[in-house]
Amino acid sequence: MKIKNIKLTHVLEAALLPATIFVAWFLASRYNVLPGNLFPSPSDVLAGFYEVLNDGSFFYNLNISVIRVLKGFLLGSTTGFLIGITLGMSRFLEKLITPIFNAIRQVPLPAWAPLLVLVSLGEMSRVLFIAMGACYPVVLNTFEGVKSVRHDYMEVGRMFKFSKVKCFFKIILPSSFPATLTGLRLSLSISWMLVVAAEIFMTSGGGIGEMMWACREFSRMDLVVVGIIAIAFVGFAMNFTMRKLERLFSFWRITLKQSR
Template sequence: MMAAFISSPPAARRASRWLQARWRGLVLPVAAILVWWALARLDWVSTPLLVSPGKVLDTAASQISSGRLWRALSASLAREFTGFAIGTVLGLILGALLGLLPLFNRIVGPSFNTFKQISLFAWIPLISVWFGLGDVAKVTFLSLAALVPVVVNTCDGIRSTPTALLEVARVFGYSRWQTLLHVVLPSAAPSIFTGVYLALIYSWLATIGAEYLLVAGHGIGNTLIEGSEHFQMDLVIFGMFVIGLVGWTMNAWARALERRLTRHRPGAA
């Protein structure tokens, strides 16, 4: 009885380790906020350049209560998810064709490999001339950001299907369609999901860049521009915090979905 009482169950130990890891992860942000507060409080840095945490909180309350945050955030997220969806669908199709059809890969692969070496932001001048500075231009830019990681990981995942699995499918008389559905795609799923995960993160980062460089419209990026133009560092810092929080939330959702989809696989955590 004493031994059973002393030894905590595995679930409790896992929960304890999870809490400890989360608390350790808060040490650096809390320390940074304390240093920030001290610098602002003691006037060691010029106030216009480094506003106090309290001022940022006041700005946050104003942005939330007035509805400006929700309008900017909804506009940014609408662009992000539209560009992400378009880029992901096109990336899955192109990646599958490159991975499944050797002739297609030999013809299109070299051109795509050259295309993916072009810096994403190098497309901004061309996109702005073709599509202007509005939402169409922004969504096109975000689609490009999402496209490349999905194509690369989908193609690599399909081409990395173990030969032994393909041989087993052949022995059991699977058709090409059955082999694709029951062997190739399940084997490539982790790599494909990695590509989609990267596309989600890249498209969010590209959203802010697009709003900053293609300035027409509303969005979180435009909030940063407004703050910097009027030297409202409280608004800039608040906008940066919102961007980081949204990115962190997307990352957490994607990781949780990945664990849920792969928990049946051997060795999955």
Template structure:
């Protein structure tokens, strides 16, 4: 047991070391290329970090700080993602349990899920006020991965589990909540992680096209129009870092509350 724990710790530390080395090499290559090219459109990492500090302290050209932009994007995202979870999960459970409902709605669901969420932006801008536009776009991006993964997870529940529960006298409600849903949780959570990533990408793209003054997507567009690429990269990297942190937080939540499932980290 001790040896297994030691090997696991060693493997984890080795992976972390490899990640640090790869990031350091990337940054070094970036610095070298920036010096060689000496172009205002290819700023160095030090320039980007310096600009990030200035935007953090002094704000952008309109006075909004980097944290304010990030907070605006995160708030919009969680509004849409939360709505996608509380609609996609129960609807997916119902459709997974009642195949006839899914078959009746399949001709509606399947075409809609192939429409990129950003394609709905013009319609969202016409029909909805500012904040709700972004919630709708994020909801569209996150809803279908959650819905379809829930349906798939419910359908793939082993009949053996259900039969054993019936033998022990479990009623229909107990079978659904204590057998079927727990069995489907790995796929449901995987769909939520996918929805999280898609939803985060959608909010940033929507902010780029929307008219709101704040948001990381809007920050990128502001400075790109002014050809200040170092400031644009500040917004770009902020998006990536926040996305990474949200994904890691989701993984830690899985590990803490669902210890019984096999851990597969991607």
């Protein structure tokens, strides 16, 4: 019972600020503080939401975006994981690849858009765009995770005459996995942010970003706000799920932190 109460207060606390903003927004529109022709009122947004819900375009586009993000995220994070492990395991490759990786990392993603369009005019370019952004945090976190495996644990492996493969699967991988998961969480939330950019830079594949961009052209600001809220909501849900996963798989590390 107590636990339930605590959870309820948590939810209430978390909802306090959004509710306040909503009320302020409502009042500002109601008493014409906001320029009504430019900034939609809550009722405009609700009506707009109802409209796109009814003609099916909302879920059609949201679905496209979510699938696109998952594709980009899977491609980027898998690649990132492999690169991170490789850089962490081989000092030679670390020296060889890290400088160029750090240089590439500094290039803002939209700058790649023209090149990506050369690769493919279709879905592939958008997925690659997301994958590139999704890759970086997984590389960095996995690399750090591998590098910070305790030397002490490796000595235990040496005592038991572990092979290199066994050392990797029994010590390095489990020990660095919590860091990788942190990378994956960051990666997923970056992917979700990038999908809108991908859909704006490389259009005509549908998606929530493209829908918003089109609505802007038609001055349908109410639908732009619908898009913003939907993006925030899905992003929140993704982050929440990843946090749960992170806790689940790195229980031993989180507990260590708490006990300190």
